[in-house]
Amino acid sequence: MSASDPAGAAAGAPAVAIEQLRKSYGPITALDGASISVDTGEIFGLVGPNGAGKTTLIKAICGILKPDSGSVSVLGLDAARERHAVRRRLGYMPQTPALYEDLSPRENLVFFGRGFRTSGLSDRIRDVLEFVELWERRDDPLHNFSGGMKQRASLACALLRDPELLILDEPTAGVDPTLKQNFWRRFRELKERGRTIFVTTNMMDEALHCDRVAVIRAGSVLITETPEAIRARGRTRVTLGLRDGSLREQEVLAYEEEMPRLLAAYGLSDEVARISVRRPSLEDVVLGMIAGDAGAGEKPAHGGAHGGAHGGRTTGAHPGAGADAEDGGNV
Amino acid sequence: MFSNINAIAVRINRQFLRDRRFLGLSLIVPVLLMLLLKYVLDSLPGLARLGVHISDYAILVAAYLVHFLAYVLSTIVLVRDRKDGTLGRMFVYGYRRREIVLGYVGGYSTIAAVQTALVLILTKYLFDINLAPDLIAVVLTMLALAVVSVGLGVFISNFARNEGQVFPFIPLVIVPTALLSGIAIPIDELPRVLQWCSYLIPLRYAVSVLDGVLNQHRSFFSELGPFLTLVAVGAGLLATASLTLRERE
Structure with missing residues (x-):
């Protein structure tokens, strides 16, 4: 992928700042005074059960939601009034693939890439499809793809313009553990290149990949902390x-x-x-079996910026480290 | 702007070509309906004794079919785009409301034009109507009607969250259109209130032009009034659709 320095928000300003956001659909309150601040260059996780308000919050960031009250600032811009300018600088991956199934990944990317007249579109398409390992299937219609492949195509679409801010709504929902690991490896690569990533999930083990996590319930943010700090509260x-x-x-x-x-x-x-006790998680053991590596469960499944946090079931190896299996279920 | 409108129209047509079943049905349905119309009207010899010329009605019914199919098709597909999230993604990826509306009109007008051509050919041969002298007037009117139908479909799609919610809107438009457009009952014979209501029915203007040039043998120039009204209704519907297409929930 081509790397361009993100012309992010003003130095020190948060990439996303949400203040007291409220939104109701008739009698249902989707957001009830939610406030969040996402630093530039971090992987920020929004964790909560289904219906907690995660997708509604993401729509507000992307400027496709009209909040009842509150403010949303994205990359220093007002997400409502300056939504077109905001959209130029972010990549959005909805919860469902939201691509045209009659078309191939390449045709979808050409279509969505033309909206903002992406420069060097053909090269970018090749870059992102190689990035998500779909280049070989670039001309197959999406309706022939598995759910995970469609998610990869959707991620490719989100990455197409090499955005400063990547908004991912449950990107790993319904994908297998191997692919899930690949996704997170790629998110960390993007972070290392200075991109800000805002990701929602209802999987606790995924929250451990994030630099900071906000827990949302019934439209309210309960806590925003590092995963380790949240974990230490237990x-x-x-x-x-x-x-x-x-x-x-x-x-x-x-x-x-x-x-x-x-x-x-x-x-x-x-x-x-x-x-400190370190045990492999069930996911590590299963992935090791899939990879034909009997000892895979005894070591971190993959490396990366978060070290032990992605490895086996670790208990007390160092403060906060460890993706314990008991944390790995749905919220 | 034109680049984005073109991108949407091209994408829609590409999808039509890929979906063979849908494409086939879109073309076969008007053919079957025209054959059915021919069969039913031929089986009613009493109509001729009453002085009713079947051929006078054939082209009007053909216009109704084009209107109906283009309206339903564009409504359902746009609602599906909204439900699947592709419409939201289009907004986030830089497409503006007016570009989306005009792009959909461009895309669906292509298939509506193909349906129109098919229906006109069938009308000519099944009902032995000589369209040649008025072909330009007929084609322009049918195309304007197709654009109006798509604009109406885009506008109506704002009120439905899924395909199921589209269905109540189909009779809401189609039944008054059948009754008040002048196809089934001459507008002059309707009660005064319904005559006023008929001004809200886009098909009324198309029927007026087609009936004038084909059945009353008037010139297209003398029918410019209803034709331009039809075009104005189309422009008004597209403007309304652009303004009301929900970009933000």
């Missing part, structure tokens, strides 16, 4: 099984520091200051 239940068959259960806030203290009562040397 308590760990520790159960010790003794030889006499009895169990000792206790909840601890900081697991790795608390474990040596707990075990000291059973003879653990005070030389041990921290205890």
